Amino acid sequence: SQTIHQWPATLVQPVGSPLSLECTVEGTSNPNLYWYRQAAGRGLQLLFYSVGIGQISSEVPQNLSASRPQDRQFILSSKKLLLSDSGFYLCAWRALSNTEAFFGQGTRLTVV
Amino acid sequence: EDKVVQSPLSLVVHEGDTVTLNCSYEVTNFRSLLWYKQEKKAPTFLFMLTSSGIEKKSGRLSSILDKKELFSILNITATQTGDSAIYLCAVGSGTASKLTFGTGTRLQVTL
Numbered sequence: 701s702q703t704i705h706q707w708p709a710t711l712v713q714p715v716g717s718p719l720s721l722e723c724t725v726e727g728t729s730n731p732n733l734y735w736y737r738q739a740a741g742r743g744l745q746l747l748f749y750s751v752g753i754g755q756i757s758s759e760v761p762q763n764l765s766a767s768r769p770q771d772r773q774f775i776l777s778s779k780k781l782l783l784s785d786s787g788f789y790l791c792a793w794r795a796l797s798n799t800e801a802f803f804g805q806g807t808r809l810t811v812v
Numbered sequence: 813e814d815k816v817v818q819s820p821l822s823l824v825v826h827e828g829d830t831v832t833l834n835c836s837y838e839v840t841n842f843r844s845l846l847w848y849k850q851e852k853k854a855p856t857f858l859f860m861l862t863s864s865g866i867e868k869k870s871g872r873l874s875s876i877l878d879k880k881e882l883f884s885i886l887n888i889t890a891t892q893t894g895d896s897a898i899y900l901c902a903v904g905s906g907t908a909s910k911l912t913f914g915t916g917t918r919l920q921v922t923l
Contacts, residue, residue: 732909734911736913741898741916741918742915742916743816743818743898743900743913743914743915743916744855744900744902744913744916745913746910746911746912746913749909749910749911751909757910790854790855792911794909794911796909797843797904797907797909798843798844798860798862798904799860800846800857800860801846801857801902801911802857803854803855804854805853805854806853806854
């Protein structure tokens with residue numbers, strides 16, 4: 701069966717520090733991968749999505765970047781965090797474009 | 813720019829009430845509409861709709877899509893406190909599997 705791993709679960713980082721969040725999927729190949737950010741009690745904002753290795757689509761101009769170095773690995777990064785980068789980050793995968801998406805358990809990032 | 817809007821933003825009802833949650837969308841090359849329930853961390857899948865007018869049903873929850881008017885509704889009958897959650901609508905679009913979520917509806921069911 702397929703599983704998605706996302707870590708860490710919580711992270712407190714100072715302003716100006718770098719960020720690296722990792723997401724990996726097991727049990728499937730060629731997944732579509734997604735990074736979302738969620739403000740408290742609100743909907744999910746699509747940040748990046750990827751349909752293959754090295755293929756990244758960016759939705760919102762911001763202080764973040766994404767990379768997909770391997771088929772089932774999706775990384776969210778920042779060189780210098782801002783206070784506004786705080787939030788709940790969710791990674792998700794889909795097998796095909798018309799199937800349900802499965803989510804990781806999320807990372808709660810607090811920038812102080 | 814793809815847009816998915818949900819209403820209401822929040823809702824408080826009494827146990828046993830019936831609720832209707834709305835999701836409207838404007839996207840390029842619509843492919844599917846999905847509903848999720850989020851209680852704590854990871855959203856959990858409820859329904860996926862691709863055709864107009866065909867109701868999907870699971871227990872007390874049901875959903876239908878109108879591709880002409882570009883909206884979907886999620887109905888919950890005989891609500892229970894366990895239905896308290898954020899309900900998320902998402903639209904799949906384009907040729908590259910884009911999946912855009914809406915603003916979410918926070919539902920609180922009280923005794």
